[in-house]
Amino acid sequence: MRVFAxxxxxxxxxxxxxxxxxxxxxxxxxxxxxxFARFFYRTNWRFWTxxxxxxxAGKRRxxxxxYFGPLSLLELFSAWVIGLVFGFALVNWGAGERIxxxxxxxxxxxxxxxxxxxxxxxxxxxxxxLGYFGRAMAVTESGLGFAFLAMIIxxxxxxxxxxxxxxxxxxxxxxxxxxxxxxxxxxxxxxxGGNMAELSSFLAEWERxxxxxxxxHLSFPVLSYFRSQHDNQSWLAAITCMxxxxxxxxxxxxxxxxxxxxxxxxxxxHAVVDLSLIFGTGLVNPESDRLPPETRxxxxxxxxxxxxxxxxxxxxAAKLTELRGxxxxxxxxxxxxxxxxxxxxxxxxxxxxxxxxxxGMRRAPGLGNLATGDGADExxxx
Numbered sequence: 308m309r310v311f312a313x314x315x316x317x318x319x320x321x322x323x324x325x326x327x328x329x330x331x332x333x334x335x336x337x338x339x340x341x342x343f344a345r346f347f348y349r350t351n352w353r354f355w356t357x358x359x360x361x362x363x364a365g366k367r368r369x370x371x372x373x374y375f376g377p378l379s380l381l382e383l384f385s386a387w388v389i390g391l392v393f394g395f396a397l398v399n400w401g402a403g404e405r406i407x408x409x410x411x412x413x414x415x416x417x418x419x420x421x422x423x424x425x426x427x428x429x430x431x432x433x434x435x436x437l438g439y440f441g442r443a444m445a446v447t448e449s450g451l452g453f454a455f456l457a458m459i460i461x462x463x464x465x466x467x468x469x470x471x472x473x474x475x476x477x478x479x480x481x482x483x484x485x486x487x488x489x490x491x492x493x494x495x496x497x498x499x500g501g502n503m504a505e506l507s508s509f510l511a512e513w514e515r516x517x518x519x520x521x522x523x524h525l526s527f528p529v530l531s532y533f534r535s536q537h538d539n540q541s542w543l544a545a546i547t548c549m550x551x552x553x554x555x556x557x558x559x560x561x562x563x564x565x566x567x568x569x570x571x572x573x574x575x576x577h578a579v580v581d582l583s584l585i586f587g588t589g590l591v592n593p594e595s596d597r598l599p600p601e602t603r604x605x606x607x608x609x610x611x612x613x614x615x616x617x618x619x620x621x622x623x624a625a626k627l628t629e630l631r632g633x634x635x636x637x638x639x640x641x642x643x644x645x646x647x648x649x650x651x652x653x654x655x656x657x658x659x660x661x662x663x664x665x666x667g668m669r670r671a672p673g674l675g676n677l678a679t680g681d682g683a684d685e686x687x688x689x
């Protein structure tokens with residue numbers, strides 16, 4: 308029984324230390340399947356989403372889902388601490404280490420209390436080990452406690468900075484492609500404003516954003532659970548919008564060099580494919596066609612009215628379908644996994660951006676509608 312307790316304790320300590328190293332210190336993707344953090348997040352996320360699905364879709368559900376990311380970090384850190392404290396207590400108890408305490412009789416909880424005070428370096432001195440082995444374990448545990456807390460303190464600012472960097476670029480998309488972001492809105496607004504020449508630099512910015520998204524979400528997978536400030540925005544909607552935009556430019560738009568769109572498309576697709584592999588989402592086609600034939604006709608009409616020249620033939624339609632098939636199953640799987648809504652490629656009617664939804668907002672004279680470009684040229688460039 309005692310030997311078994313020592314083995315369990317050592318196993319708990321080793322598991323926690325390896326998991327902490329892979330989660331906080333190792334910057335590259337961890338490929339092996341048996342990880343405590345992976346099991347922790349998959350189990351807790353299933354439980355959390357099971358409860359969230361009982362709430363009607365909307366702001367209340369999004370607010371509930373938004374709590375998961377920050378709370379999960381606190382729960383994971385707590386689980387690591389509990390594992391280390393219990394592990395060292397089991398090793399000392401199983402090894403029969405003699406301790407000096409006022410408790411009578413001495414039981415396992417005495418060892419657990421000693422382990423806790425040692426890990427957090429409280430220094431009460433009311434429970435102390437008497438043997439050399441116990442003293443060595445106490446020094447080791449206190450050192451690990453210092454290092455563990457230091458790693459957690461350094462980990463939180465890194466995740467916060469990565470989240471802030473991600474969300475800043477997503478927020479800039481609001482006035483350019485509406486919220487939720489829409490590829491048709493993006494192209495129409497650029498064309499109506501006479502800014503199609505800026506498309507290349509815009510896509511270059513989003514190529515870098517996609518690369519940073521991939522790097523940060525592989526290094527800090529918990530960021531995938533952090534939701535955006537607005538319910539109609541998300542990192543998945545943003546990257547899907549960029550893929551839609553690149554696909555339309557590559558397949559449909561005349562007179563535009565497709566090289567820049569190809570680079571952004573390749574990087575964005577790389578990001579969604581790798582993330583879907585990391586989270587094991589699989590290939591899931593969207594529940595409904597995001598661009599049926601009748602909607603494609605309306606898309607062509609809106610783009611032509613904005614001043615764009617299109618191919619509009621069967622070959623371009625087949626190419627667009629082929630390009631969409633290269634990423635939609637992956638973003639569909641991520642959407643199902645994280646309960647994110649995929650953005651539309653085209654929607655009818657007037658779009659209202661988040662900046663226009665503020666309480667007390669009144670459209671200023673001459674500001675116009677960004678969705679159509681009416682009256683907006685002098686304010687947003689022409």
